[in-house]
Amino acid sequence: MPFAPETPASGVNLTGFCLRFWYRRHVTLPQLAEGERLLLHFGAVDSEATVWVDGRLAAQHIGGYTPFVADVTPETRRGERLEVVVCADDDPHDLAKPRGKQDWLAEPHAIWYPRTSGIWQTVWLERVPATSIDYVRWTPSLESWAIGLEAHFVGEARTDLRLRVHLSAGTQTLADDTYAVLHGEIARHIALSDPGVDDYRNELLWSPEFPALIHARLDLLDDAGRSLDRVYSYTALRSIGVQGDRVVLNGRPYQLRMVLDQGYWPQSGLTAPDNAALRRDVLLAKEMGCNGVRKHQKVEDPRYLYWADRLGLLVWEEMPSAYRFTTRTVSRLTREWLEVLHRDVSHPSIVAWVPFNESWSVPNLPEIPAQRHFVQGLYHLTKTFDPTRPVIGNDGWESVATDLIGIHDYEQDIDVLSQRYEADRSLAQFLARERPGGRILTVGTHAHDTQPIILSEYGGIAHGESRGDGWGYARATTPETFASRVQQLVSAVRSFGLLAGFCYTQFTDTYQEINGLLDAERRPKMSIAEIATAFRGRRTAYELEMEAERRARFERLHGDLAST
Numbered sequence: 201m202p203f204a205p206e207t208p209a210s211g212v213n214l215t216g217f218c219l220r221f222w223y224r225r226h227v228t229l230p231q232l233a234e235g236e237r238l239l240l241h242f243g244a245v246d247s248e249a250t251v252w253v254d255g256r257l258a259a260q261h262i263g264g265y266t267p268f269v270a271d272v273t274p275e276t277r278r279g280e281r282l283e284v285v286v287c288a289d290d291d292p293h294d295l296a297k298p299r300g301k302q303d304w305l306a307e308p309h310a311i312w313y314p315r316t317s318g319i320w321q322t323v324w325l326e327r328v329p330a331t332s333i334d335y336v337r338w339t340p341s342l343e344s345w346a347i348g349l350e351a352h353f354v355g356e357a358r359t360d361l362r363l364r365v366h367l368s369a370g371t372q373t374l375a376d377d378t379y380a381v382l383h384g385e386i387a388r389h390i391a392l393s394d395p396g397v398d399d400y401r402n403e404l405l406w407s408p409e410f411p412a413l414i415h416a417r418l419d420l421l422d423d424a425g426r427s428l429d430r431v432y433s434y435t436a437l438r439s440i441g442v443q444g445d446r447v448v449l450n451g452r453p454y455q456l457r458m459v460l461d462q463g464y465w466p467q468s469g470l471t472a473p474d475n476a477a478l479r480r481d482v483l484l485a486k487e488m489g490c491n492g493v494r495k496h497q498k499v500e501d502p503r504y505l506y507w508a509d510r511l512g513l514l515v516w517e518e519m520p521s522a523y524r525f526t527t528r529t530v531s532r533l534t535r536e537w538l539e540v541l542h543r544d545v546s547h548p549s550i551v552a553w554v555p556f557n558e559s560w561s562v563p564n565l566p567e568i569p570a571q572r573h574f575v576q577g578l579y580h581l582t583k584t585f586d587p588t589r590p591v592i593g594n595d596g597w598e599s600v601a602t603d604l605i606g607i608h609d610y611e612q613d614i615d616v617l618s619q620r621y622e623a624d625r626s627l628a629q630f631l632a633r634e635r636p637g638g639r640i641l642t643v644g645t646h647a648h649d650t651q652p653i654i655l656s657e658y659g660g661i662a663h664g665e666s667r668g669d670g671w672g673y674a675r676a677t678t679p680e681t682f683a684s685r686v687q688q689l690v691s692a693v694r695s696f697g698l699l700a701g702f703c704y705t706q707f708t709d710t711y712q713e714i715n716g717l718l719d720a721e722r723r724p725k726m727s728i729a730e731i732a733t734a735f736r737g738r739r740t741a742y743e744l745e746m747e748a749e750r751r752a753r754f755e756r757l758h759g760d761l762a763s764t
Contacts, residue, residue: 202323202471204246204316209468214317216306217293221318223286227325229276235330237273237355240284243321243501247297248289253282262532264290264316265298265499265520266539272325288318296529298536300497300520301462313462313711316470321501329429331355333363333420338435338546339588342405342450345394347375347435352385353420360423365390367435368415369404370757378421392437402750403757405450406436406548408491409747410754411512413548436509436548440589442603445627445652447590447700449551456514456701457694457735458492459485459717460657462710463500466720475503480722482507485707487728488717489735494656494703497521497557499540508549516552516656516703517544518595521560525571529561537578541585553582553589558596558608559639565598566643576601595656597639604700605648606656609636610673614692621655623697630698652700655693660705660715661685663725672715673705683726686717690734704735 205212205221232238242249246264250257259270275282291297292315293304303312332355339348351363361381367374367390375390395401406412413434420429439450446453461481465473472478478501485493492514499520508515519537522529537555544550555578556562562571579593579601590603599605611617620634628649631641642648662672663682676682693702709716717731718724724731739747 202319202321203468204320204471205318206314206316207467207469207471209471209473218317219289219291221288221290223284223288223319225284227282227284229280229282230325230327232273232276232327237271237328237330237332238276239326239328240270240272241267241322241324241326242269242319243267243323244499245286245288245319245321246290246316247299250287250289252285254278255283263298263536263539265300266536266543267321286319290315290317292317295523296526296532298520298522298533304523308711311713313464314469320469320471329355331358331361331420332429333418333431336418336431336433336546338416338433340435340437340439340548341389342437342439344389344391345437346389346391347414347437348387348389350385350387351418353381354384357384358422361428362421362423364419364421366417366419367392369412370759372757374414381420403753404437406438406512407449408486408512408514410750411510411548412436412754412758413509433546434509435546438548440551442590442652444650445698445700447604447652447654454491455694456492456654456703457490458494458514458516458656458701458703459488459490460496460703460706461485461493462496462706462708463498463504464708464710464720466711470498472501472504478504479507479511481707482511482513484718484722484728485513486511487732489732492516492551492703493707494518494554496706499544502543505544505547505549509547513549514551515547515549516554516592517550518554518557521557523560523563525562525564525568525574530574533561534578534581538581538585541582545586551589552592552604553586554592554595554606555579555582556594559594559598562594565594565600566640572600572644592656597637597641598643599641599648600643602648603651605631605641605651605653607636607641607653608657609655610658610660610705611636612661612674612689614689617658618692618696621653621693621696621698625698627651627653627698653698655696655699655702657703657705658693659686659689661689662713662715664709664714664716664719670709670712670714672713679725683730686726687730687734690731691737694735694737 203210205214249261251259253272254275261268301313302315334354335352337350362378364378366376374392379386416433418431419427494516497520559565565571575593582591592606593601595606596608660673663676708718709720
């Protein structure tokens with residue numbers, strides 16, 4: 201039952217307000233071996249879920265974007281079927297909960313879209329052994345040419361457990377080690393053999409151009425060497441960071457060429473129609489010349505992140521905002537953000553965490569210390585949980601704690617943009633004087649004048665049809681005018697020396713917003729080739745030759761990406 205009742209795909213197509221949703225389903229039980237347990241997983245239920253199984257309270261969860269699980273093993277002894285009942289409470293007028301772009305008015309208005317209530321990500325059953333691998337976290341380290349592994353185990357308490365870890369790239373074994381499990385967990389630093397020469401090192405490094413994955417097999421063993429549980433996973437050797445005013449990927453300066461992606465589909469809302477649609481969105485972004493996406497006000501389905509890892513696309517992950525600042529907002533947003541980090545920290549495609557956008561949740565940040573402390577607190581909490589990635593404390597303006605300065609600027613005059621973002625201006629002068637959108641760019645004493653600047657929202661040129669009054673931040677009246685303006689604007693921004701990267705608004709039309717490069721059905725409004733040229737420029741014959749040579753070496757080790 202993956203589609204929200206507000207969507208046509210659900211068959212309900214709810215248009216009004218509703219506070220509570222009920223679900224019931226009878227499930228045929230799989231056969232369980234002796235000692236096996238049965239887990240009931242929920243990908244996401246918006247926003248407060250209560251689950252009963254055969255009349256027993258099995259799980260409660262608060263937070264509309266993160267997963268939870270219920271152990272339903274006791275019910276498997278009662279018969280061949282389970283009755284699963286879910287109650288989802290979702291107050292459409294509650295502005296103190298993380299809700300992203302979900303509108304609190306009856307009809308979508310301005311930049312807000314239809315609501316998403318109840319179950320909107322996959323629900324599934326999983327059989328696991330009596331003692332099993334519960335959680336795996338990977339942390340790459342290019343400095344030491346190693347992979348960090350953290351693993352947790354659940355089930356019967358045993359003292360004879362060991363974990364065998366096999367890492368490989370293509371047919372090449374990188375590590376095959378066995379570790380003792382102590383107190384239900386292990387934490388290890390797995391050193392890899394450093395190939396030394398850059399050409400060979402590069403073949404193991406993950407990037408959007410060459411997304412080299414390291415495949416992992418984990419076997420939980422008893423003292424006789426018998427496998428109690430086996431998990432397949434993957435990781436990658438990849439570093440992302442900041443050096444002066446540049447973003448660096450794998451130790452080299454790297455220009456971010458991103459597109460803003462709301463992650464909606466016209467028939468199914470926040471839920472993709474199927475797995476192929478998620479894969480297609482990743483491929484479309486790459487074909488358009490982008491090396492990344494800024495997922496906006498949505499924690500995306502894990503399958504999208506899988507395809508971004510697999511096919512090579514950078515992702516900025518952003519927490520859906522609340523719209524009031526209250527103590528309840530603080531507790532709910534903090535708890536759910538930690539669950540987001542826990543779920544997604546191992547994805548190599550994710551290169552930035554964004555807990556706040558445009559001071560939503562903290563509307564009086566410059567004036568009220570408590571709101572600044574909230575942003576600073578989540579910035580430092582995120583850095584504590586994951587010190588390996590940049591954190592953008594508040595994207596858009598009013599940066600109070602951040603590793604990158606994200607700016608939202610919908611100025612349409614290229615000459616004006618050029619004066620703002622050309623390299624001959626000092627960063628300190630720029631931050632002190634410019635007010636895109638009428639908002640100050642930085643707040644407080646955090647050292648910003650040596651940090652990279654990302655134009656993380658710009659463009660937004662509208663063209664096309666919409667259901668109702670469609671809009672954008674500017675309007676083109678013909679396809680030819682639209683193509684010309686997009687090409688000129690994107691090409692100009694790409695060349696601005698003050699910028700370390702940019703993010704064009706936006707990937708697709710989304711409900712009343714018709715400012716996408718693609719329409720809502722993912723049909724391009726100008727040729728994909730034209731979009732790609734604007735985003736990455738024209739490549740020389742030498743660059744194409746070098747790329748083909750490296751791709752051939754990459755595919756000898758990792759296989760043909762085209763067949764993925």
